[in-house]
Amino acid sequence: MKRVSLKDIADSLKVSKTLVSLVLNGKGDQWGINGDTQKKVINKARELNYHPNQMARGLRTGKSNIIGLVVADISNHFYAKISRTVEREVTKLGYQLLVCSSDEIENKEHNLIDLLKDRQRAEGIIVATTQKKASQFKQLIKEQFPIVFIDRNPAIKGASYVGVDNRQGAFEMVEHLIEQKIDKIGLINISPTHISSLSERVEGYKKALKKHGISYSNSIHAVSYFDVEKTTDEAVRQLIAPSCGMKALFAVNNYVAVNCLQAIHKMNIRIPEDVSLVCFDDMDAFKFSQPPLTTVAQPLEQIGEEAVKLLMAQIIDKDFSPRTKILPANIVVRKSSGAIKHERGK
Amino acid sequence: MKRVSLKDIADSLKVSKTLVSLVLNGKGDQWGINGDTQKKVINKARELNYHPNQMARGLRTGKSNIIGLVVADISNHFYAKISRTVEREVTKLGYQLLVCSSDEIENKEHNLIDLLKDRQRAEGIIVATTQKKASQFKQLIKEQFPIVFIDRNPAIKGASYVGVDNRQGAFEMVEHLIEQKIDKIGLINISPTHISSLSERVEGYKKALKKHGISYSNSIHAVSYFDVEKTTDEAVRQLIAPSCGMKALFAVNNYVAVNCLQAIHKMNIRIPEDVSLVCFDDMDAFKFSQPPLTTVAQPLEQIGEEAVKLLMAQIIDKDFSPRTKILPANIVVRKSSGAIKHERGK
DNA sequence: ATGAAAGCGCTAACAA
DNA sequence: TTGTTAGCGCTTTCAT
Numbered sequence: 001m002k003r004v005s006l007k008d009i010a011d012s013l014k015v016s017k018t019l020v021s022l023v024l025n026g027k028g029d030q031w032g033i034n035g036d037t038q039k040k041v042i043n044k045a046r047e048l049n050y051h052p053n054q055m056a057r058g059l060r061t062g063k064s065n066i067i068g069l070v071v072a073d074i075s076n077h078f079y080a081k082i083s084r085t086v087e088r089e090v091t092k093l094g095y096q097l098l099v100c101s102s103d104e105i106e107n108k109e110h111n112l113i114d115l116l117k118d119r120q121r122a123e124g125i126i127v128a129t130t131q132k133k134a135s136q137f138k139q140l141i142k143e144q145f146p147i148v149f150i151d152r153n154p155a156i157k158g159a160s161y162v163g164v165d166n167r168q169g170a171f172e173m174v175e176h177l178i179e180q181k182i183d184k185i186g187l188i189n190i191s192p193t194h195i196s197s198l199s200e201r202v203e204g205y206k207k208a209l210k211k212h213g214i215s216y217s218n219s220i221h222a223v224s225y226f227d228v229e230k231t232t233d234e235a236v237r238q239l240i241a242p243s244c245g246m247k248a249l250f251a252v253n254n255y256v257a258v259n260c261l262q263a264i265h266k267m268n269i270r271i272p273e274d275v276s277l278v279c280f281d282d283m284d285a286f287k288f289s290q291p292p293l294t295t296v297a298q299p300l301e302q303i304g305e306e307a308v309k310l311l312m313a314q315i316i317d318k319d320f321s322p323r324t325k326i327l328p329a330n331i332v333v334r335k336s337s338g339a340i341k342h343e344r345g346k
Numbered sequence: 347m348k349r350v351s352l353k354d355i356a357d358s359l360k361v362s363k364t365l366v367s368l369v370l371n372g373k374g375d376q377w378g379i380n381g382d383t384q385k386k387v388i389n390k391a392r393e394l395n396y397h398p399n400q401m402a403r404g405l406r407t408g409k410s411n412i413i414g415l416v417v418a419d420i421s422n423h424f425y426a427k428i429s430r431t432v433e434r435e436v437t438k439l440g441y442q443l444l445v446c447s448s449d450e451i452e453n454k455e456h457n458l459i460d461l462l463k464d465r466q467r468a469e470g471i472i473v474a475t476t477q478k479k480a481s482q483f484k485q486l487i488k489e490q491f492p493i494v495f496i497d498r499n500p501a502i503k504g505a506s507y508v509g510v511d512n513r514q515g516a517f518e519m520v521e522h523l524i525e526q527k528i529d530k531i532g533l534i535n536i537s538p539t540h541i542s543s544l545s546e547r548v549e550g551y552k553k554a555l556k557k558h559g560i561s562y563s564n565s566i567h568a569v570s571y572f573d574v575e576k577t578t579d580e581a582v583r584q585l586i587a588p589s590c591g592m593k594a595l596f597a598v599n600n601y602v603a604v605n606c607l608q609a610i611h612k613m614n615i616r617i618p619e620d621v622s623l624v625c626f627d628d629m630d631a632f633k634f635s636q637p638p639l640t641t642v643a644q645p646l647e648q649i650g651e652e653a654v655k656l657l658m659a660q661i662i663d664k665d666f667s668p669r670t671k672i673l674p675a676n677i678v679v680r681k682s683s684g685a686i687k688h689e690r691g692k
Numbered sequence: 693a694t695g696a697a698a699g700c701g702c703t704a705a706c707a708a
Numbered sequence: 709t710t711g712t713t714a715g716c717g718c719t720t721t722c723a724t
Contacts, residue, residue, distance in 0.1 A: 364697095378694095
């Protein structure tokens, strides 16, 4: 099954490879190539079922037509949805998307980015980084390698970023709970906690409590990404223990929320009668969970679209001025944040 | 920011490109190249931060190191999980994974496969096909292009396939319901219904009912992938209407199940008191849904692993003998299949 | 034990 | 309006 190359078309038509290449790349008119000749070439290409070899073309042009996307876990609904949009958008522009999961391991992410850039010669990368160190990114930005950060802002000078207003979203969520007359609100964070989107949410949470004169000492726990089930059970248990007495739990993202739900169900505690549960990140599953969860929803499609836009400004327009796009996050009220029915402070 | 090439290393070491290539590809010993020279080369490569250009290498060797995965929708939990495993496994073997979503559109899938094979020169493809026509696949198999089918068996001579025993899984689920004294069991299928995994489940469903002497005329409805919400509402409404009187609904996959849950919640009907709901495909979300769902769980990791194994038999060992791996599907009993509490046949 | 040279398929500068 | 040629970076055959 030999593959058809430019040369095959050229030979069978008694013309040069150059001409064929020009025509097939739509530069026929521009170079004033005979209309009939063009048609012949195009027909022949179709007849022989010709497909350009991306590797040869890439080698010659220095363009791979590959965009990389690096996230913590592509099977997480949040990233899966974003990746769908990113794929759709870059495909429209003639690129292919290579998606990798870092498993929230800094080293792995570092390697993945190297691999994408150096081996695959990706032309740009979109990343929700888990790295604490900024050296790799600083270098990338310095050498003007196209890169856009999503979800997690590494706060590096010159970096372009797309995300939501985490502070505001968390702030509003806490105020919503307070409106329900709930003032004992625990926050369940997840380590690695240096991730900007998480710390911003914590800030929003603190700000709201402060505004209402509520203390948050002892009300924040962090579970571990690498041992979620056990650490979540513990965190929930401690926060709702009488000594602590939280009447609402705010899970810092969907992953934590799912584990909180499981932990709470295991303990045979009712939501929202015994404790309310809300979280950042929305998903379909939360519409019909037991009970439906009140969440802060992020505009996932828009995040993907904006990220591609910013990346293309760098790749195509060579515009490396750092841009930041902060989108609004909106509260979706469902049953889980209902006011606690029985007596308080018990 | 010029990239470092083999030549740069060769020049700075006053040796040939050949030698450098040989050493860096681990063929130094095999060619009897001086140990010291090898070390020098390796160190220099590291010092200059050398990375081979995949495109150049691919052009020369005819190998792209790319594997393609084509599914209906990568943001569906089922495919997302499988893709994670596939990615992990092919990465171990030095390949990169390119994932594409067909959106259940036959033409799109056809193009995606062409693109993967012809443009990207993917060395093999794993696909959960939505195509009714077999021509593309027959051609691929005829020319010994490495391809493995997952989840959906196209039933083409010579095709390799990995999936679960859908018939058995559906059969057991229906028997489980019957054990709960539920004998009015509706099935909600989804079009395109020609997909093998779906039709096998329908068969299993029918076989179980037949065994117990229960008729299934009027008890099967199919919703549409392209207008799920509306069609699911209708299907559920009709099946549980007094004229039909189903006491359990069996959703043919997770996507249908999610929509059934939403439809049922909207109608203010209780599960399982008013109607039971079970489905094929398990996900975390079903553990804590309202109520937790009884499901048929597929071994997702294993499906991914086996698919890669079969694909590699073709790519590496050039063994194109068709292999089929049917894995068991297991029932996970939760609350949603509980016996109906109130009087029957009303 | 090491090197020279050809060539994978393509594009683009330059010729004609 | 069309063709010739060089070369992208790599691997591999054949020489030395």
